[in-house]
Amino acid sequence: MFDTREPKTGKAPQSKTPAPAPAPRPLKTGTQTWQRTFRGTGNGITFQLRIIRKPNGHLTARYQATPGQGSGWHLEGQLRDDNTFTLKGTQNKAEFQGKISPDGKAVTSSFTNTTTKDTFTVSEMTLRMAAWVKPAQNQQSNSASSDISSEQANSSAIDWEQTLTPAMRKKLPALSEPKFLDQLDEMCKRIGIPSDLLLAVMTFESADHNHGTRGLDSKADNGLGYYGLIQFGPEAAKDFGLVSAKDFQKMSATEQLPYVEKFLKTHGVPQAVAKAKAENRNITLEEIYMSILGGNANKAYSSVWKTKASSPKGYKNNSGLDSNGDFAITPTEAADAVRLHWREVYGNNIDERSRHLERQWYTARHPDTNRDERRWRAAYHSEIFSDKLNNTFNNQQSGQQDQNSNTSGNQQNQIQNSQQSGIVKDTSAERKRTIRANKDWGAEIGSLDGVKAYYNDGVQSPEESASGNRNYSKDGYKYEYGLKWQCVEFVRRYYYDRLGVEFVPRSGNAEDYFDKNTPNGNVNTRRKLNQFKIGSTEKPKYQDLIIFGPNPFSSVGHVAIVSSASEDNFTIAQQNVGAKFTDTIGLEHNSVAGKKIYKISQSYSSLNVMGWLRK
Secondary structure: OOOOOOOOOOOOOOOOOOOOOOOOOOEOOOOOOEEEEEEEEEOOEEEEEEEEEOOOOEEEEEEEEEOOOOOOEEEEEEEEOOOEEEEEEOOOOOEEEEEEOOOOOEEEEEEEEEOOOOEEEEEEEEEEEEEEEOOOOOOOOOOOOOOOOOOOEOOOOEOHHHHOOHHHHHOOHHHHOOOHHHHHHHHHHHHOOOHHHHHHHHHHHOOOOOOOOOOOOOOOEOOOOOEOOOOEOHHHHHHOOOOOHHHHHHOOHHHHHHHHHHHHHOOOHHHHHHHHHHOOOOOOHHHHHHHHHOOOHHHHHOOOOEEOOOOHHHHHHOHHHOOOOOOEEOHHHHHHHHHHHHHHHHOOEOOOHHHHEEEEEEEEEOOOOOOEEEEEEEEEOOOOOOOOEEHHHHHOOOOOOOOOOOOOHHHHOOOOOOOEEOOEEEOOHHHHHHHHHHOOOOOEEEEEOOEEEEOOOOOOOHHHHHOOOEEEOOOOOOOEEEEOOOHHHHHHHHHHHHHOOOOOOOOOOHHHHOOOOOOOOOEEOOOOEEEEEOOOOOOOOOOOEEEEOOEOOEOOOEEEEEEEEOOOEEEEEOOOEOEOOEEEEEEEEEEEOOEEEEEEOHHHHHHOEEEEEEO
16 A cells, blocks of 8 residues: 555646547437346357346346357447447457347347457357346336346246256266155254255265266265265264274265264254354355364354465365465355356256356466466356256255244345455466566556556656556546556546546545544545445445555555455455555454444454445
């Protein structure tokens, strides 16, 4: 964090008159919001294109290509008033250009994608609707436009067993055992947990690609001395009176279930069930998985489970769960890996949070081997991205919870699913090392929702100096972002470009964005945003503007944008902290008069978080 004070002098550079260009077609606006999936074939490739249409005409999409990468790629674009659209890849150079039919049931489009090897092109293809979600009842439809509403199809809740084909069952060996599922259900009723959540954990833990299985493999061996459905280790074998953990490989999946039950009962699951009941909710996937992965269900309430610094061996053995590459594994990161695996195996979502997740692949340099390797991160969307929801979990209540409760299903399932996040792109560690070594002032270090952040530790070149020290909006220098490339400049640019918020000119130092005299939850009149203080019932949310007071890193404070938030931490996107674009800050909470009061975790107290502003 660096000095963000802005000089009181300086004028905006004069805008230049651009060459005349054809006016673009206006966006198609309205009240409609819909989600549809289209499928079609071109040049021997089968495409699946899922589009989410927002009221302002913005389109969010994801496409898959077969043959090709299974998880697909993310797209962003716009729908014009003549039903034409352009969708461009945020992870690759893919582009769809086409038109949605008047009835909204087909797409005619071209497709191009440029890779390091060549350019693949489909000049024209037709994709027809495979599934869609009808708008809310208060939305109006127009049969003459592509925003026509239809009956919901292929997005209803389904039973996971109905998705299993004979070929899939061969890759899930336990399902060939006639008594396995019945005994699993009986066991879970005794413990008081949904059988689907435990099945999801066991499917993930017991996948063994050396055996060619996707999970539920009683012979699964991770190569580190852990075996079976939940990867029993030496300590578990000792507790159960076995000679070694390898003895579990001699058992069938059905024979392992009593040991699974004992393990859960001695590793905090009954206490988690009681806690869930007291809070009028279902037990979460995080709680069940951490009882197995972390040794106790209560590890689910910690902001971090393993870090490379504090537990090098534990982190290394589980580094595949560190989806954001920050050398720390959170309970939610671990559970999200289970959620994504379930969807890939069974074709639906294990819980409500899963409906908002997608897996994004990227290449990064491994810090130990210094080799490039393929990694993935879990991206969370505020809107539903995957529509098939497993109905067994949705209808089953947790443990001893009153079956006659009048609490709605939606309220019962509000469990650690509060996290929202933007689209974060972080520059690779190798690239950042080069930027730092070259003192490459103005080099891109990352982006949040398409708004880029730039490096500010180097020395400006003569060309950079000639461009001026202040940055302005691209709409004729109408709005001043601020000094290049200070933390204040990034948040002003994000709030203007993404949220349409204009702050007063020359708004001062970073700490000045917080008004100490504004009561908690009231409007900060100078910023025209709601202001919240640390130590209240509110916690930071996605797109909040976080304000830090003077601290050991900056005498004038710091500002950043919340890129994601959960019950136990929040991640910020920032500028002017060297090449470090994101950082995660822990949260703690206690109960006062039956209400949760949130504060910054003690280990982050030196940052002096004053509070946050919210649109």
